[in-house]
Every structure is written in structure tokens, then in C-alpha cells.
Amino acid sequence: MWGDAALVAGKDLRIEMRSKVGVNQVVPFAFVVLVLFAFALDPDRGVLDRAAPGLFWVAVLLTSLLAIQRSFALEAVDGSRDGLRLSGLDPAGIFLGKALAVAVQLLVLEALLLLGVAFLYGTALRGFGVLVLTCVLATAGLAGAGTVYGVMAAGLRVRETLLPLLVLPVLAPVLLAATRAFEAALAGTPRAATGWLGLLGCFVALYTFVGVFGFGTLLEEA
Amino acid sequence: MSLAVHLRSAVCLLGRFPALAGVDLDVRSGEVVLLAGPNGAGKTTLLRALAGLVPMVDGTAIVLGHDLRRDRRSVRRQLGLVGHTTSLYDDLTVADNVRFTVRAAGGSVDALESTLQSLGLAGRLRDVPVGRLSAGQRRRTALAPLLIRDPELWLLDEPHAGLDPEGRDLIDALCSDARRRGRTVMVASHDLERVGALADRQVTIAGGLASLAPTPQESSGVG
Numbered sequence: 001m002w003g004d005a006a007l008v009a010g011k012d013l014r015i016e017m018r019s020k021v022g023v024n025q026v027v028p029f030a031f032v033v034l035v036l037f038a039f040a041l042d043p044d045r046g047v048l049d050r051a052a053p054g055l056f057w058v059a060v061l062l063t064s065l066l067a068i069q070r071s072f073a074l075e076a077v078d079g080s081r082d083g084l085r086l087s088g089l090d091p092a093g094i095f096l097g098k099a100l101a102v103a104v105q106l107l108v109l110e111a112l113l114l115l116g117v118a119f120l121y122g123t124a125l126r127g128f129g130v131l132v133l134t135c136v137l138a139t140a141g142l143a144g145a146g147t148v149y150g151v152m153a154a155g156l157r158v159r160e161t162l163l164p165l166l167v168l169p170v171l172a173p174v175l176l177a178a179t180r181a182f183e184a185a186l187a188g189t190p191r192a193a194t195g196w197l198g199l200l201g202c203f204v205a206l207y208t209f210v211g212v213f214g215f216g217t218l219l220e221e222a
Numbered sequence: 223m224s225l226a227v228h229l230r231s232a233v234c235l236l237g238r239f240p241a242l243a244g245v246d247l248d249v250r251s252g253e254v255v256l257l258a259g260p261n262g263a264g265k266t267t268l269l270r271a272l273a274g275l276v277p278m279v280d281g282t283a284i285v286l287g288h289d290l291r292r293d294r295r296s297v298r299r300q301l302g303l304v305g306h307t308t309s310l311y312d313d314l315t316v317a318d319n320v321r322f323t324v325r326a327a328g329g330s331v332d333a334l335e336s337t338l339q340s341l342g343l344a345g346r347l348r349d350v351p352v353g354r355l356s357a358g359q360r361r362r363t364a365l366a367p368l369l370i371r372d373p374e375l376w377l378l379d380e381p382h383a384g385l386d387p388e389g390r391d392l393i394d395a396l397c398s399d400a401r402r403r404g405r406t407v408m409v410a411s412h413d414l415e416r417v418g419a420l421a422d423r424q425v426t427i428a429g430g431l432a433s434l435a436p437t438p439q440e441s442s443g444v445g
Contacts, residue, residue, distance in 0.1 A: 004326070007322065007325055007326060011311070011314070011318075011322050014313075014314060014318065015311055015313045015314060018313040018314065018351065019313045074311065077311070077312060078307045078308050078309060078310060078312075079305065079306075079307025079308065079309045080309050080310070080311060082270075082275055082303075082305070082307065082309055083309025083310075083323065084309075084326075085274075085275060085298075086273055086274075086275070086298050086303060086309075087323065087326035087327060088295070088298055088299050088326060088327045088328060089326045
């Protein structure tokens with residue numbers, strides 16, 4: 001299973017590096033979202049600084065939709081999904097590999113967005129341990145749940161419009177918990193993040209379980 | 223001789239439409255079988271069903287000794303399908319695509335270079351992204367994992383389509399080599415003369431039903 005996951009993740013990441021879609025489109029999109037928030041909210045009154053955790057995770061959430069759609073768009077071209085089904089790969093390995101590739105891309109994006117938040121919103125970054133742990137858990141949750149719903153929508157002609165409708169409500173707990181954990185870290189009260197990190201951990205465990213045991217059926221039936 | 227494919231009253235639905243409506247078919251191990259029939263008859267559906275890509279909803283389907291309806295994965299490990307689509311990733315090179323597909327099937331890529339050479343894909347072409355290849359070169363690339371893996375059952379759907387004369391001759395040679403090695407080859411094609419000359423038997427699909435027919439060679443009393 002882990003060997004298959006590494007193979008699939010390596011393939012997806014190699015495609016992303018070659019196509020440069022992430023660098024040329026996904027990252028700029030995330031920064032445009034950050035800048036639009038800055039325009040919409042008046043920076044003079046400190047609103048941006050207070051709202052920075054929520055704005056950061058909304059930007060990540062919206063961008064994760066692009067990454068998830070992109071992950072399954074790769075398999076929609078020229079029968080690649082059939083190739084994946086015929087490949088003999090463990091479906092759990094395919095799930096973990098695709099989720100891992102999405103997660104790696106999102107983690108790089110989050111590192112860049114954190115710098116963007118500090119620069120554009122003037123937010124002082126504190127509590128790095130909690131920030132990093134929150135990013136890792138929330139990213140695992142976004143990638144895991146996104147991969148489960150991504151494969152469900154993959155076989156449908158309306159997948160581009162359906163995926164956000166399916167995924168955004170499901171990811172609401174990630175947005176909430178990650179935002180609260182970030183607020184605690186940035187406020188200098190990292191202990192207040194414990195419960196929210198626990199919620200993120202439960203979310204990751206739930207969708208990892210669903211993906212590992214249900215991805216094969218979803219891949220065949222979608 | 224053992225049976226590579228044994229179908230009895232096999233039914234496949236595409237949506238609510240019965241694309242295969244109770245197919246009976248036996249294919250012996252080591253045979254080359256030509257699947258003939260008009261467009262929409264069910265040739266592609268039959269090949270995809272044997273690969274477990276289209277579910278059989280009724281009937282008996284034993285492929286390479288495994289019950290296809292219960293144990294799809296075991297069947298898939300022992301077959302290779304080259305269909306209308308190539309299942310290649312446009313942004314990966316020829317070599318990367320082949321390497322991924324072979325490794326995914328648990329195979330060794332030791333024969334990668336020699337196989338690409340035999341398909342006319344060595345040299346500069348091996349490192350070209352597949353998205354930049356011609357249709358014929360893509361089809362050659364799609365054949366490479368099949369040649370390296372050399373599975374028990376080869377399912378080829380219109381393998382000559384889009385290939386130049388040299389490529390078509392190459393397909394013929396590959397099918398002949400596969401039979402010599404005892405592989406079972408099922409080829410769906412409209413080129414009855416060319417594939418019929420290679421085939422041991424012809425199966426005609428019409429309206430989702432299969433019937434045996436002599437090959438053009440047998441019809442003309444040759445061989």
C-alpha cells in the first residue's frame with residue numbers, strides 16, 4: 001500500500017512540476033484572494049490583522065478546490081482513470097498517493113501564504129509550533145476529504161461545479177478548527193488550540209479511514 | 223487445452239442499455255481470436271468487460287481461472303488492455319509513462335530501453351512529453367507496458383487504428399510473437415483480412431451477442 005502511494009504521489013507531483021499549473025495558476029490565485037480580502041476590508045482599522053487567520057484558511061480552502069480538481073482532471077484525460085483501475089495498484093495506495101500529492105502542494109502554498117499574510121496584513125507570526133501543527137493536520141484533512149469527494153465527482157460530467165458543492169460544507173469543520181487554532185497561536189495562547197487540534201485530528205482520522213477502505217469502490221463506481 | 227475466457231449468458235449494461243445481452247464465449251489459452259462486428263455491436267464493451275471495466279450484471283464469467291464478477295483484481299493482474307484511449311499522461315515523458323504503468327502493475331522496468339527501441343520510441347522520443355507525440359506514437363507508447371509486462375491475456379481494441387503501415391506490421395508481429403509464447407490474444411478490429419490472417423478463430427458480435435465464424439483464411443480454404 002505505501003509503495004503504491006509513493007508511486008502515485010510521485011507521478012502526480014512530477015506532472016505538476018512539469019506542467020507548472022501550480023506555480024502559474026494555483027499560487028497566483030491564492031495570492032489574488034488574499035489581496036482581494038485586503039481591498040475589501042479596511043487595513044487602517046486593524047480588521048485584516050484580527051481576521052487574518054480566517055482569511056488565510058478561506059484562501060487555502062478555495063485554493064484546495066483547485067488542487068483537488070486538478071488531481072482528478074489528470075485522470076480524466078485519454079482514459080487515464082481506466083488505466084488507474086487496471087493498474088493493479090492497491091486502491092488504498094491510490095487514495096493515499098493522491099491525497100499526499102495534494103497535501104504536499106497545499107503545504108508549500110500555505111508556507112507562501114503565511115508570508116503573504118505577514119506582509120500584506122501586517123500580522124505578526126507567533127506560536128510557530130502550533131501554526132505548523134495546524135497546517136499539517138488541516139492540510140491532511142483537506143487533502144483526505146477532498147480526495148474522497150474528488151473521486152466521487154470524477155466520473156460525472158458536472159464534476160467542476162459539483163465538487164465545490166460537495167466538499168465545501170464537509171470542510172467547514174476544518175476551516176473552523178484551523179482558524180481557531182491559528183487565532184490561539186497568534187494571540188500567544190497556544191494551549192487554547194489543543195481542543196481544535198484534537199478536532200482536526202479526528203477529522204483526519206475519519207477521512208483517512210473512509211479513503212483507505214472506500215476509495216476502491218468509489219473509483220470503480222464513480 | 224485450458225480456457226482463458228469462459229462466458230455463459232454474460233450480460234453487461236451501459237446505463238439501462240444491454241450492451242452485451244447474454245454472450246456465450248469460450249477462448250482457449252494461446253489462441254488469437256478476432257472480434258468482428260459493426261460499430262456499436264459490443265466489441266469494445268466485451269473487451270472492457272473482460273478487463274472488469276464494465277460490470278457484468280448477470281451470467282458466468284471466468285477469466286484466466288478467476289471469477290471476474292468476484293475477483294476483478296486477480297484477473298486484471300494477468301491481462302493487458304490497449305483500447306481506443308491510451309491512458310497516458312500528457313505531461314510525462316514516454317519513458318516516465320511506461321515506467322509508471324509497469325511499476326504500478328508490479329513489473330520490472332529492466333526491459334524498458336529495449337522495448338522502446340523495438341517500438342521505435344528510443345533516442346530523442348523517450349524523453350518527449352506524450353502530449354507532443356502524434357496519435358500513432360501515442361499508440362506505440364501505450365503498447366510498451368503490455369510488451370514489458372507480457373500478461374497472459376492481451377485485449378487489443380482496434381490496435382491498427384491510427385498507425386502507419388510500418389506500425390500495422392509491428393502490431394501483426396507482436397500478436398504472432400505473443401501467440402508463439404502461448405499468450406491469448408483477443409483483437410477487436412474491422413480489418414478482417416489483416417487480423418483474420420493472424421487469428422485462429424473469428425467471433426462475430428452483433429446486437430450484443432457473440433457467434434463463432436470461420437476466419438477469412440478458413441473461409442478461403444487457406445491454412
